[in-house]
Amino acid sequence: MSPAIDLSAFVETAPSGEHRLDLAVEGITCAACIGDIERGLAPLPGLASARVNYTHHRLTLIWGEDGFDPSAAVARLARLGYKAHPFRPSRQEEIEAAESRDLLRRLAVAGFAAMNIMLLSVSVWSGNVTDIGDETRDLFHWLSALIALPSAAYAGRPFFANALRALRNRSMTMDVPISLGVTLALGLSLYETIHSAHHAYFDSAVMLLFFLLLGRVLDQSMRRRTRAVADNLMAMRGETAVLLGPEGAREVPVRAVRPGDDVLVRPGDRVAVDGVVIEGTSEIDASLVTGETAREPVRAGAQVYAGTLNVSGALTVRATAPADSSLIAEVNRLVADAAEARSRYLRLADRAARIYSPVVHVTALLTCIGWLVAGATLHDALVIAIAVLIITCPCALALAVPATQVVAAGSLFKAGVLLQSPEAVERIAACDMVVFDKTGTLTLPEPRIADRERHDPELLGVAARLALSSRHPLAVALAAEARGAVPYAGVEERAGEGVVATIDGVEARLGSPVFCSLEDEAAEILAADPEATAIAFRMGDRGEVFALRQALRPDAREVVETLRKAGFRMMILSGDREGPVAAAAAASGIAEWRARCKPADKIAVLEALKAEGRKVLMAGDGLNDAPALAAAWASISPVTAAHVAQASADALFMGERLAPVAAAASIARRALSIMRQNLGIAVVYNMIAVPLAMAGHVTPLIAAAAMSGSSVIVTLNALRARPDRSASPARSTAETARASAPAVQARLGA
Amino acid sequence: MTVLLYLVPIALGLGLLGLAAFLWSLRSGQYEDLDGAAVRILDDSDVEPHDPAPRA
Numbered sequence: 001m002s003p004a005i006d007l008s009a010f011v012e013t014a015p016s017g018e019h020r021l022d023l024a025v026e027g028i029t030c031a032a033c034i035g036d037i038e039r040g041l042a043p044l045p046g047l048a049s050a051r052v053n054y055t056h057h058r059l060t061l062i063w064g065e066d067g068f069d070p071s072a073a074v075a076r077l078a079r080l081g082y083k084a085h086p087f088r089p090s091r092q093e094e095i096e097a098a099e100s101r102d103l104l105r106r107l108a109v110a111g112f113a114a115m116n117i118m119l120l121s122v123s124v125w126s127g128n129v130t131d132i133g134d135e136t137r138d139l140f141h142w143l144s145a146l147i148a149l150p151s152a153a154y155a156g157r158p159f160f161a162n163a164l165r166a167l168r169n170r171s172m173t174m175d176v177p178i179s180l181g182v183t184l185a186l187g188l189s190l191y192e193t194i195h196s197a198h199h200a201y202f203d204s205a206v207m208l209l210f211f212l213l214l215g216r217v218l219d220q221s222m223r224r225r226t227r228a229v230a231d232n233l234m235a236m237r238g239e240t241a242v243l244l245g246p247e248g249a250r251e252v253p254v255r256a257v258r259p260g261d262d263v264l265v266r267p268g269d270r271v272a273v274d275g276v277v278i279e280g281t282s283e284i285d286a287s288l289v290t291g292e293t294a295r296e297p298v299r300a301g302a303q304v305y306a307g308t309l310n311v312s313g314a315l316t317v318r319a320t321a322p323a324d325s326s327l328i329a330e331v332n333r334l335v336a337d338a339a340e341a342r343s344r345y346l347r348l349a350d351r352a353a354r355i356y357s358p359v360v361h362v363t364a365l366l367t368c369i370g371w372l373v374a375g376a377t378l379h380d381a382l383v384i385a386i387a388v389l390i391i392t393c394p395c396a397l398a399l400a401v402p403a404t405q406v407v408a409a410g411s412l413f414k415a416g417v418l419l420q421s422p423e424a425v426e427r428i429a430a431c432d433m434v435v436f437d438k439t440g441t442l443t444l445p446e447p448r449i450a451d452r453e454r455h456d457p458e459l460l461g462v463a464a465r466l467a468l469s470s471r472h473p474l475a476v477a478l479a480a481e482a483r484g485a486v487p488y489a490g491v492e493e494r495a496g497e498g499v500v501a502t503i504d505g506v507e508a509r510l511g512s513p514v515f516c517s518l519e520d521e522a523a524e525i526l527a528a529d530p531e532a533t534a535i536a537f538r539m540g541d542r543g544e545v546f547a548l549r550q551a552l553r554p555d556a557r558e559v560v561e562t563l564r565k566a567g568f569r570m571m572i573l574s575g576d577r578e579g580p581v582a583a584a585a586a587a588s589g590i591a592e593w594r595a596r597c598k599p600a601d602k603i604a605v606l607e608a609l610k611a612e613g614r615k616v617l618m619a620g621d622g623l624n625d626a627p628a629l630a631a632a633w634a635s636i637s638p639v640t641a642a643h644v645a646q647a648s649a650d651a652l653f654m655g656e657r658l659a660p661v662a663a664a665a666s667i668a669r670r671a672l673s674i675m676r677q678n679l680g681i682a683v684v685y686n687m688i689a690v691p692l693a694m695a696g697h698v699t700p701l702i703a704a705a706a707m708s709g710s711s712v713i714v715t716l717n718a719l720r721a722r723p724d725r726s727a728s729p730a731r732s733t734a735e736t737a738r739a740s741a742p743a744v745q746a747r748l749g750a
Numbered sequence: 751m752t753v754l755l756y757l758v759p760i761a762l763g764l765g766l767l768g769l770a771a772f773l774w775s776l777r778s779g780q781y782e783d784l785d786g787a788a789v790r791i792l793d794d795s796d797v798e799p800h801d802p803a804p805r806a
Binding site for chain 1: 754758761762765766768769772773776781782783784785786789790792793795
């Protein structure tokens with residue numbers, strides 16, 4: 001029995017003595033689960049409150065100073081059928097939560113101001129064509145000013161701050177013309193109000209801020225949702241280590257392990273930390289780290305890396321400082337180099353801003369000069385020039401890209417893809433080639449049983465059910481065939497051999513071929529398929545040897561075919577040996593492949609492809625892929641990937657299918673074309689509006705109508721970034737619903 | 751036009767009231783779990799059944 005997990009590292013204590021623990025809960029599939037969990041935990045003594053967050057599939061436990069053991073709650077949840085994983089909201093997530101509250105507040109203020117000023121403005125507009133008195137108009141303008149100035153100062157702060165920062169860095173973003181337009185509109189309106197003029201633009205300025213904030217709020221909420229799912233998945237990987245301390249073994253979160261601590265790695269566990277083996281012998285499967293599927297024997301003194309899988313014997317590992325190895329140091333250096341080259345990417349919206357701002361500002365200047373030359377007063381010329389700036393204030397342009405981005409991110413989320421970087425859509429859309437890593441990306445991260453049809457289903461069922469009682473990786477792979485069965489009672493595990501149980505009065509064994517006396521059969525199977533590993537099963541006089549091997553993701557071939565039809569060139573770059581890589585290439589239908597690639601080799605290949613003018617979408621999961629993921633034009637990782645790889649990827653995909661990679665490519669391409677279209681619409685709008693403004697015909701009414709009209713058109717167009725109904729969305733959703741993280745997936749399938 | 755003297759403050763007051771209500775709801779965490787709020791209202795298991803007949 002494994003030691004009880006020590007949750008203390010995850011508990012937060014408020015100064016008031018209140019304790020709080022956040023859990024990511026697996027298995028929340030419907031609304032009734034909320035009541036199940038909350039009522040199920042309520043009777044626990046000492047627990048003050050248990051509240052489920054249904055949006056993010058999380059549970060918050062709060063208790064007072066009198067002791068409460070949160071592991072009791074985790075155990076209770078397990079009995080109710082939910083798996084709970086402790087976690088601490090990542091720093092990034094906390095920042096984003098605060099930011100989104102802040103944006104919502106500003107949006108509310110802008111909304112309040114826009115509605116009330118519009119109320120006053122409509123009265124002035126209708127009064128201007130009928131019989132409004134000068135005093136009434138002045139009163140309404142002053143009231144508008146009173147509302148607009150403080151609200152705009154508050155609601156517009158994110159834009160003003162960004163614009164100032166951009167100017168200080170001598171760069172140009174859309175926030176610069178926005179800030180300039182808003183400030184000038186307010187300044188001009190105030191001046192006109194003081195001089196009792198007929199026109200003021202308070203409504204335009206505030207409405208502009210409202211629309212833009214709306215876009216940002218939507219963008220932010222999409223990103224928060226994605227981040228929450230990614231953090232839950234991280235927590236569900238349950239990264240704990242068994243720490244061997246003076247008071248015995250206890251299970252602690254990986255982050256609590258310090259260099260110099262001794263950690264017990266049981267067979268079937270992933271090594272939690274980088275370190276040196278001080279006791280025990282075993283074999284290590286380093287496929288997640290290097291892509292190499294052959295196992296490596298280790299004994300005392302050997303270096304092991306975090307993320308590798310301990311296959312056969314228990315090991316005691318002394319933790320060393322992270323990155324204390326040539327491989328990891330090299331990977332980190334390559335990632336840093338690649339990331340630096342990459343940060344120079346200029347987003348589409350910023351590229352548009354670079355062209356747009358100078359053109360607009362020069363146009364306004366020319367208008368002013370033109371009217372002065374034509375004999376207008378300085379006041380009139382300035383008013384018209386500022387009207388040009390107001391009407392060109394890039395509301396539609398600023399919404400063109402983010403609105404599409406939000407819709408595309410939503411569709412990608414449904415398809416099982418989580419975006420990690422803001423420019424991921426643009427980057428992925430530009431790619432014309434996909435490079436796959438083999439182990440864990442093209443293939444499933446865990447081995448699967450080979451030729452299931454060859455085996456007697458009944459015998460396989462019994463063997464799989466018995467396998468549920470073992471932690472050995474081969475047994476775990478076999479247990480995937482158990483399909484919801486419960487483990488047998490009274491199973492005995494024999495270290496290094498296998499498990500034994502008595503089923504219906506007959507002794508059943510599962511384990512090494514020697515343990516089940518089936519060496520000859522095993523040798524025969526391994527001779528036929530050198531890539532496979534054998535696990536044997538004996539029950540009475542019946543014996544069976546199952547071959548387990550790395551299996552391609554079930555839809556790999558179809559996805560490769562879809563990508564090829566979409567015009568992508570494809571290649572496999574693997575750290576594994578030639579044999580398995582060639583086999584995977586043949587099975588998936590990818591013609592180009594390279595084996596035995598070190599991280600630097602992968603980068604070299606990517607550089608060569610770049611020199612050919614190719615833009616590569618790299619799909620990889622291993623630590624050894626991290627530099628390539630960072631160096632490629634765009635990158636995507638499965639959620640099972642190593643931390644460094646995940647951090648370098650633009651997007652993550654969930655589930656055991658490869659389909660999300662193809663979906664990402666097609667949704668991103670569609671989104672990019674809509675972004676371009678939207679920019680086009682914004683340009684057309686300006687081509688109509690600017691001449692009017694230059695001629696001096698833009699009244700506040702026309703400005704308000706034109707600006708909101710163009711924003712609405714751009715937003716509606718962005719909605720088209722959702723995938724076609726004809727492209728069988730129902731199927732892809734159902735497919736993702738079956739994937740690895742049921743809690744998250746059930747949400748997507750709903 | 752003296753009617754404006756009290757109508758305008760009333761209009762603004764109502765708007766401010768709405769704004770205050772929104773800010774309060776934001777502060778009290780009502781936007782943290784939008785999906786949950788939508789389904790929690792359908793949960794009637796906290797209501798004692800008036801009908802003594804057994805429920806499914």
